Amino acid sequence: MSLPQSEVNRLSKENLTQSDIEYFRNKYGKKFVKALRLVEEGKVVKYKFNPSESVTWIISGRGRQYLVIPELYCTCRSFYQEAVISRETKMCYHLLAQRIAEIREEYETQESTDTERRKLYVEWRRTD
Numbered sequence: 306m307s308l309p310q311s312e313v314n315r316l317s318k319e320n321l322t323q324s325d326i327e328y329f330r331n332k333y334g335k336k337f338v339k340a341l342r343l344v345e346e347g348k349v350v351k352y353k354f355n356p357s358e359s360v361t362w363i364i365s366g367r368g369r370q371y372l373v374i375p376e377l378y379c380t381c382r383s384f385y386q387e388a389v390i391s392r393e394t395k396m397c398y399h400l401l402a403q404r405i406a407e408i409r410e411e412y413e414t415q416e417s418t419d420t421e422r423r424k425l426y427v428e429w430r431r432t433d
């Protein structure tokens with residue numbers, strides 16, 4: 306799932322107007338509201354691991370963290386149910402939050418090591 310260029314342009318504006326918010330709410334419904342809240346609360350984190358310089362996006366949810374592969378995959382249950390199993394949608398609100406955060410450059414950055422990455426991945430890969 307990638308956002309159309311017109312939406313990327315809209316999201317990259319410094320301040321979202323009421324009509325921008327309406328537009329996205331009409332298109333994405335509650336997912337947009339929840340995604341925007343995650344971004345505003347600083348829950349979107351971009352990890353950079355060295356020396357490989359690999360990047361991993363993590364969203365802090367209630368009680369656990371979700372690994373998001375931009376425009377493709379999220380480890381949350383609703384992505385599994387709604388995108389993989391029933392194919393009702395191509396994304397969950399975490400995937401949308403990652404896009405909003407990256408486009409608006411409103412995310413936290415964490416640097417760590419590749420050794421630490423292996424440990425973190427054990428937790429992040431969980432899909433329950």
Ligand SMILES: [Zn+2]
Nearest residue numbers: 379381397399
């Ligand atoms: Zn998700």
